[in-house]
Amino acid sequence: MGEGRLMKSQRAVGIVGHGAYVPMYRLPGAEIARVWSGAGRGPVREKAVAGLDEDTITIAIEAARNAVARAGLAPEQLRAIWVGSESHPYAVKPSSTLVAEALGAAPYLLAADFEFACKAGTEALQAAMGLVGSGMGDYALAIGADTAQGRPGDELEYTASSGGSAFIIGPADHAVAICRGSLSYVTDTPDFWRRAYQHYPSHGGRFTGEPAYFHHSESAGGALLDELSMTAKDFTYAIFHQPNVKFPGRAAERLGFTAAQIEPGLLSNLIGNTYAGASLTGFSAVLDIAQPGDRIMLVSFGSGAGSDAFAWEITDRISSHRDMAPLTTDYIKRRVEIDYALYARYRGKLRD
Amino acid sequence: MEAKVANDWRLRGQRYRLEGEVCGHCGVAIFPPRDICPECGKPAKTPAPLSGRGEVYTFSTVYNAPEGFEPYTPYTVALVKLEEGPVVTAQLTDVAPKDVQIGMPVEMVTRRLRTHGEEGTIVYGYKFRPRVRV
Numbered sequence: 001m002g003e004g005r006l007m008k009s010q011r012a013v014g015i016v017g018h019g020a021y022v023p024m025y026r027l028p029g030a031e032i033a034r035v036w037s038g039a040g041r042g043p044v045r046e047k048a049v050a051g052l053d054e055d056t057i058t059i060a061i062e063a064a065r066n067a068v069a070r071a072g073l074a075p076e077q078l079r080a081i082w083v084g085s086e087s088h089p090y091a092v093k094p095s096s097t098l099v100a101e102a103l104g105a106a107p108y109l110l111a112a113d114f115e116f117a118c119k120a121g122t123e124a125l126q127a128a129m130g131l132v133g134s135g136m137g138d139y140a141l142a143i144g145a146d147t148a149q150g151r152p153g154d155e156l157e158y159t160a161s162s163g164g165s166a167f168i169i170g171p172a173d174h175a176v177a178i179c180r181g182s183l184s185y186v187t188d189t190p191d192f193w194r195r196a197y198q199h200y201p202s203h204g205g206r207f208t209g210e211p212a213y214f215h216h217s218e219s220a221g222g223a224l225l226d227e228l229s230m231t232a233k234d235f236t237y238a239i240f241h242q243p244n245v246k247f248p249g250r251a252a253e254r255l256g257f258t259a260a261q262i263e264p265g266l267l268s269n270l271i272g273n274t275y276a277g278a279s280l281t282g283f284s285a286v287l288d289i290a291q292p293g294d295r296i297m298l299v300s301f302g303s304g305a306g307s308d309a310f311a312w313e314i315t316d317r318i319s320s321h322r323d324m325a326p327l328t329t330d331y332i333k334r335r336v337e338i339d340y341a342l343y344a345r346y347r348g349k350l351r352d
Numbered sequence: 353m354e355a356k357v358a359n360d361w362r363l364r365g366q367r368y369r370l371e372g373e374v375c376g377h378c379g380v381a382i383f384p385p386r387d388i389c390p391e392c393g394k395p396a397k398t399p400a401p402l403s404g405r406g407e408v409y410t411f412s413t414v415y416n417a418p419e420g421f422e423p424y425t426p427y428t429v430a431l432v433k434l435e436e437g438p439v440v441t442a443q444l445t446d447v448a449p450k451d452v453q454i455g456m457p458v459e460m461v462t463r464r465l466r467t468h469g470e471e472g473t474i475v476y477g478y479k480f481r482p483r484v485r486v
Contacts, residue, residue, distance in 0.1 A: 024446055051445065051446065052423065052424055052464075053424065053445055053463035053464040053465070053479065054463060054464070055464060055474075057476065058461070058462055058463050058464060058476070061368075061462045062461060062462075089474055090474070098368070098476060101364050101365070101368050101369070102368040102369050102462050102476070103369070104369050104371070104401065326484045326485045330484050330485055331484065334484060
């Protein structure tokens with residue numbers, strides 16, 4: 001039975017609009033392996049690479065426009081825009097105000113940037129549920145987006161990719177997915193970090209596995225199941241943070257989920273690890289195919305470290321809502337393969 | 353730098369979200385906003401969003417870019433005829449120059465236009481790309 005760890009707003013809330021965006025360039029793992037080890041494949045087939053004129057703000061804007069289109073809202077109805085990322089284009093100056101202006105949502109709203117490695121977007125989602133659930137506002141937009149950078153030659157380079165997703169939280173009676181409860185689990189665990197003024201992150205190698213990713217994902221996911229008196233069998237789909245293909249598969253299995261339950265939301269083999277966008281873009285892909293009555297579990301993971309876990313239930317409103325914007329797979333299919341040289345140019349790895 | 357900041361800031365509505373104007377007298381859509389209707393010559397100051405959908409009217413590919421745009425060459429600049437009528441000059445993005453065609457359906461996206469050096473602001477604005485869902 002529950003131990004009071006569950007978070008649930010007094011006013012029922014849910015997602016009223018979702019949207020994804022993934023840049024069109026793809027760098028195959030085999031191409032990275034060719035450059036750095038002469039042969040091999042890497043942990044994912046390929047990763048999405050942002051173009052020269054793209055960054056976290058432009059990714060956030062497109063994902064948010066798709067969410068607004070699906071919600072059928074006037075942008076001025078949003079009372080908060082929160083952008084979670086570890087690659088905000090400015091060190092000081094919010095991404096969120098620019099996203100607000102681009103949507104036409106400014107000026108009467110909260111706007112701020114969240115930072116918690118790969119769980120910055122789900123942290124924003126939790127906060128948005130708090131804002132709407134308390135009645136402070138009727139609609140709040142939470143975004144997770146990144147243009148993640150891996151040091152050339154480092155193992156993270158195979159997966160660090162670009163993309164993001166946006167979710168508008170609103171009252172449950174307007175929702176396509178109602179939140180049945182959420183839970184967060186954080187500890188101070190230094191598995192991955194980037195110091196100020198550094199271009200590239202550092203990581204704890206194997207330490208990123210058991211004490212970090214698995215411990216937090218399984219603790220948050222397991223506690224949520226426990227609090228809701230549910231098991232993996234009660235869910236249609238589950239989405240985990242996806243730094244590669246292997247980790248989410250193993251975490252899901254340990255919590256009792258099958259490969260079939262996680263397959264639709266596991267995108268890392270096709271687009272890499274979009275960091276703050278990763279579990280959320282998997283969630284967006286699942287919302288693109290979910291049917292009324294389906295239950296979905298979402299578990300993020302952010303280094304540093306923590307996990308947010310959510311239980312969602314799909315409503316009848318999902319069907320009319322879906323075709324109001326491009327699907328996650330529309331972006332994934334829009335694929336242009338590039339080589340390592342173009343990748344180096346697009347991601348600013350060539351310097352005078 | 354200060355003058356650039358103020359100028360970029362003043363244009364944020366039209367640049368970020370393609371906000372134009374509509375003439376209250378003859379109903380024509382206006383972009384960029386100019387507060388006087390180009391059709392009937394009367395005052396027109398009502399902001400109005402544009403759909404961002406249009407088609408390529410004509411285009412040219414830039415290999416020798418003006419200052420500030422050198423990092424992006426080669427890129428294609430097009431006259432885009434919007435569904436609402438106005439013709440906008442803008443960069444195309446997410447398309448190789450060889451694949452651009454007159455009449456190609458395009459949609460507005462907000463992208464980085466340039467930066468004012470390493471320490472200055474990043475300028476964002478509209479570009480057009482082939483429609484993701486036609």
